[in-house]
Structure formats: C-alpha cells, structure tokens
Amino acid sequence: MIVKNEETALPKCLKSVKNFVDEMIILDTGSTDKTPQIAQEFGAKLYYFSWCNDFSKARNEALKYVTGDWVLVLDADETLTPGVGKQIREVIQIEDYLLINLVRQEVGATQSPYSLVSRLFRNHPNINFDRPYHALIDDSVQDILNQENYWQVGYLPSVAILHVGYQQNIINQQNKYTKAATSMEEFYAAHPDDAYVCSKLGALYVKMGKPNQGIDLLKSGLNLVIGNSKKSAKQASLWVENTRKMKIKETLNDEKIEKNYDILYELNYHLGIAYSHLKNFPLAISHYQDAIKLPIYPLLKLGGYNNLGNLLKATGDLKGAKNAYETALKIDDNFITGYYNLGMVCKAMGLYLEAIDAYSAAIFLNPDYAEAYQNLGVVLLKVGDVENSLLAFEYAISLHEQSNPQEAKKLRDGLQSMGFLSDQK
Numbered sequence: 001m002i003v004k005n006e007e008t009a010l011p012k013c014l015k016s017v018k019n020f021v022d023e024m025i026i027l028d029t030g031s032t033d034k035t036p037q038i039a040q041e042f043g044a045k046l047y048y049f050s051w052c053n054d055f056s057k058a059r060n061e062a063l064k065y066v067t068g069d070w071v072l073v074l075d076a077d078e079t080l081t082p083g084v085g086k087q088i089r090e091v092i093q094i095e096d097y098l099l100i101n102l103v104r105q106e107v108g109a110t111q112s113p114y115s116l117v118s119r120l121f122r123n124h125p126n127i128n129f130d131r132p133y134h135a136l137i138d139d140s141v142q143d144i145l146n147q148e149n150y151w152q153v154g155y156l157p158s159v160a161i162l163h164v165g166y167q168q169n170i171i172n173q174q175n176k177y178t179k180a181a182t183s184m185e186e187f188y189a190a191h192p193d194d195a196y197v198c199s200k201l202g203a204l205y206v207k208m209g210k211p212n213q214g215i216d217l218l219k220s221g222l223n224l225v226i227g228n229s230k231k232s233a234k235q236a237s238l239w240v241e242n243t244r245k246m247k248i249k250e251t252l253n254d255e256k257i258e259k260n261y262d263i264l265y266e267l268n269y270h271l272g273i274a275y276s277h278l279k280n281f282p283l284a285i286s287h288y289q290d291a292i293k294l295p296i297y298p299l300l301k302l303g304g305y306n307n308l309g310n311l312l313k314a315t316g317d318l319k320g321a322k323n324a325y326e327t328a329l330k331i332d333d334n335f336i337t338g339y340y341n342l343g344m345v346c347k348a349m350g351l352y353l354e355a356i357d358a359y360s361a362a363i364f365l366n367p368d369y370a371e372a373y374q375n376l377g378v379v380l381l382k383v384g385d386v387e388n389s390l391l392a393f394e395y396a397i398s399l400h401e402q403s404n405p406q407e408a409k410k411l412r413d414g415l416q417s418m419g420f421l422s423d424q425k
Contacts, residue, residue, distance in 0.1 A: 001026045002058045004051065006076035007033040009164075013076050014042040020085035021072065027062040053183060056129035066123050073119040077164050078104070084160045088120065091156060098122050098151035099141050102160040103299060112269070112303035113335070116155065116262070133183035134200050155297065177208050188217075195224040195263050203270040211277040218274065221267045225260055265294045269304050276311065285311050298331045305331070306338060313345050321345045336365045340372050347379055355379045370399035374411060390420060 003010060003026055014024065024044035028036050029051040039046050049061050063071065070092045074080070091100055100120040106113055118137055121127055126144050129135040145151055184201040191197060198221030205214035268291035275284035288308040292301050309324030325342040328335055343358035359376040363369055377392035393415055400408035 001074055001076065002029055002049070002055070002062055003027070003031065003035055003039070003076050004029045005031045005033045005035060007031075007035050007038055009076040010035055010038050011042075013074060013079050014039070014044070016079035016082075017072070017074070017085075018042060020080065020088075022068050023066075025062055025065045027058060027065075029058055054132040055183075056131055056135040059129040059135050063123075063128065069123055071121055071123050074161070075163075079162050081105075081159050081162055084156070084158055087156055087158060088160070091154065092120070094154070096150065096152040097154050098124065098127075098144065099137070099153045101153065101155035103156065103158065103297075104161040104163050105159045107162055107164045112300070113332075113337075114159070114299040114302060116297055116300060117161065119161070120156075131197065132187050133180050134196075136196075177204065180204055181208065193224055195221040195267070198224065199263055199266045199270065203266070203273070206270060206274045206277065211274045215271065215274045218267050218271045221263070222271075225264055225267070261294050261296050262300075265291050265296050265300065265304070268294075269307075272304070272307055272311075276307070281311055281315050285315070302328050302332055302335055302338070306335075306341065309341055309345070313341075313348070318345055318349050322349065334365060336362050336369070339365070340369070340375075343372070343375060343379075347375065352379050352383050356383070368399055370396050370403070370407075373399065386420075390415075393420075 001013075001024070006013075017024070024039075024042065025047070026039040026044040027047050027049050028039070029049050036046055045065060047062070047065055049058055051058070059073070072088070088100075091097065098121065099118055101116045102119050104115050104117045104119075106115060118141070121137060121141070124144060126140060127137050128140045129137055130139050141153070145153075181201070181204055184197055184204065188194070188197050188201055198217045202214045202217030202221060205211070205217065268287040272284045272288040272291065275281070275287065285308065288304050288311065291304045292308065305324045305328035309321040309328070311321075312318075312324060313321035322342065322345050325338050325345060328338040329342065332338070339358045339362035343355045343362065346352070346355035346358055356376065356379050359372045359379065362372040363376065366372070373392045374396035377389045377396060380386075380389035380392060393411065397408045397411055400411065
C-alpha cells in the first residue's frame with residue numbers, strides 16, 4: 001500500500017487482510033495524522049517516500065520492500081471481501097499464473113458498479129507500475145509475456161475488493177478530479193498515442209463538465225486502438241464486430257487482444273455518457289450498444305446495460321429498455337439499481353405486477369431505498385391495494401425525512417390532497 005493521511009480508512013482496510021497476508025508493506029508519502037502509528041499497530045512494515053505527484057514511482061518504491069512470492073495491492077479506501085482470502089490462496093498455487101485480475105465493486109457508484117483490476121501478481125523482478133495516475137502493471141506484464149510465453153493471466157470471478165473512494169461526496173472532499181486531471185494531462189502531453197490515458201482523461205473531462213473535450217479524447221482513443229486515425233467511431237464498431245469472431249485463447253499471448261476489448265468498452269461507454277450530456281441520444285445509444293457487444297467480463301457491462309436502458313426509456317423505447325435492465329439482472333441478480341429501473345419501466349408500460357416484483361426486490365436488497373418504497377406505493381395504489389400502498393408511502397416518508405425532508409413534505413402533502421392522510425403527521 002501507499003498511503004497519506006488515511007487514519008480514518010486505514011484500520012478497516014488492514015483488518016480485512018491482517019489474518020490473510022504474510023506481510024504488510026506500507027509506504028507513507030507524507031502523512032501528518034496518525035496513519036503511520038496505525039500502520040505499525042497492525043504490524044505493518046512502514047517506509048517513507050517523498051511524494052512527487054507520480055503514483056507509479058511510489059508504488060514501485062513500495063515493491064522494493066516486498067519479500068513474498070505474491071503481491072496484493074490495495075488502497076486505504078478498499079477492503080478485501082470476507083472469505084475471498086481462501087480463494088486467493090488457492091489460485092496463487094497454480095504455477096502458470098503471473099497475474100490474477102480481481103473484480104472490484106465500486107460501492108455507491110451510480111454508473112459502473114464493477115471493475116477488473118490487476119492487483120494480484122507474482123513478485124517478478126520485471127513487473128513494475130507505469131503512468132503517474134491510474135498506475136498499472138499491465139504494460140510490464142505484456143512485455144514479460146512477449147519474452148516468457150509460458151505464463152498465463154487469470155481472474156478471480158468473485159468480488160474480491162470493495163472500493164468506496166469514488167463515492168461523490170468523497171471525490172468532492174478530496175478534490176480528486178483536479179489532481180487527477182493535472183497528472184494525466186502531463187502524461188498525455190508526453191504520450192499522445194496512449195489509448196488508455198485517452199479513455200481515463202476523456203472520461204474525467206466529461207465528469208468535470210467538459211463533454212466536448214472528453215469526446216475529442218475518447219474518439220482519439222478509439223482511433224488509436226483501431227490503428228487508423230482516419231476511421232470513424234462507426235468504423236470502430238465494425239472493427240469490433242470483425243475482431244469478435246477471432247478465437248480468444250485463455251493464454252497470456254492473447255492478453256493484448258483482451259486488453260484492447262477492455263479499452264474499447266471503456267471508450268464507447270464514456271462516449272455514451274458524453275453524448276448523453278449533450279442530449280445527443282442516438283449517438284449515445286449507438287456507443288452503448290457497441291460497448292455491450294464486446295466479449296469482456298460480463299459484470300463489467302452492468303453500467304452499459306443500465307445506461308442504455310435509461311436512454312431507451314427516455315426516447316420511448318420501453319420494450320428495449322426493459323430488455324436492457326433484465327439483461328443486467330441476469331448478469332447480477334443483486335443489482336439494486338437494475339431492479340429499481342426495471343420497476344420504473346414496467347410501471348410506465350402498465351405492467352404493474354412486474355413493477356411490484358421489481359421494486360420489492362430492490363427493497364429486499366436495500367431496506368432503506370426511499371424511492372423504491374415511494375414508487376411501490378404508487379403501483380400498489382394503481383392495482384387497488386390501498387392498505388399496502390399507504391404502508392409503502394409511510395415508509396418512504398420516514399426515510400425521506402432523514403435525508404430529504406423536502407421530498408418527505410411533498411409526498412405527504414400529495415397524499416393529504418388525495419385524502420389518504422390527515423393534516424397531522
């Protein structure tokens with residue numbers, strides 16, 4: 001780990017790994033709080049490094065102190081999921097693996113709830129991190145594969161890491177957007193042919209309210225992956241269709257092909273978001289459709305299916321939206337947002353019983369989901385179940401009062417005007 005001023009998050013992270021790992025290497029990059037003390041209390045080996053605005057240099061410095069055969073990399077705002085340690089112990093016994101990609105859940109994310117991260121790898125002397133922001137080992141792994149073709153890359157299908165750092169309030173507190181943009185812009189200026197940084201920086205521009213700048217970079221990334229800057233995004237889609245027919249072997253020699261798919265997904269996915277911001281829904285839909293066609297790990301497509309469903313619903317294609325949400329739920333039957341959105345489109349289609357089932361599933365997974373209770377109340381009222389409808393509305397009001405008092409008052413006033421509630425609370 002590399003850390004700085006993480007006294008709040010660090011204990012939870014270290015508790016999740018303490019009884020699983022053989023050693024904890026923590027590189028402190030300038031903490032002024034109790035972070036170093038906490039690290040030592042957990043038995044970590046603590047080292048210091050002067051921050052130089054380059055994550056890869058710091059991570060490579062931390063690697064120097066590793067003595068184990070395998071390396072697991074975490075950030076302070078991440079934890080291992082309970083029980084996954086046993087699976088990791090088993091998979092690292094396979095002699096052919098050089099790298100094991102791990103599924104990370106982005107807790108509280110409104111877009112992509114899962115990502116695949118290269119965080120578990122052999123302590124190979126030639127593995128190192130690259131890029132000052134979004135530091136990765138992928139390029140060095142590919143170099144090793146080109147020279148030592150007996151290695152393989154695998155992934156652990158279960159969710160291994162829980163990540164809370166991308167929640168909106170935390171991003172705002174830590175001013176991550178500005179720091180990330182500055183770092184990536186410097187790298188992009190020196191590496192304009194890097195499709196990965198085009199994807200990350202382009203997506204960041206979109207988040208920062210600069211969709212046109214983001215689109216330019218994301219399109220540039222598409223052209224770089226294709227290998228011909230004159231090809232349009234539509235031609236990129238045709239290229240994807242052709243390359244999908246290629247046989248992808250489960251060997252490390254094909255890691256570069258699979259990596260291209262991952263980058264293509266991100267580029268199309270973020271172009272979908274960018275064009276949505278510009279209200280260009282046909283282009284946004286087209287890019288989402290290109291993204292979900294790609295043969296990548298299915299969990300990574302949830303954001304694509306969900307956003308596509310939202311756009312199809314907004315443009316009146318309710319059947320297509322319903323299909324998109326249902327496909328997402330087939331991939332992950334714990335996808336709370338998917339159930340809620342399915343309920344919304346079923347309600348719009350007049351499929352009230354299906355809507356009730358969808359809202360109920362969302363509430364089962366998240367008992368504090370005020371909007372789901374509120375819309376469940378609406379649908380129950382439409383089917384004539386007044387008693388349970390009022391119960392659902394009461395739950396919604398009580399939950400809204402905790403986080404959104406104005407919405408609670410609005411709902412209460414509406415029910416009073418309909419004669420369902422008295423003037424008293």
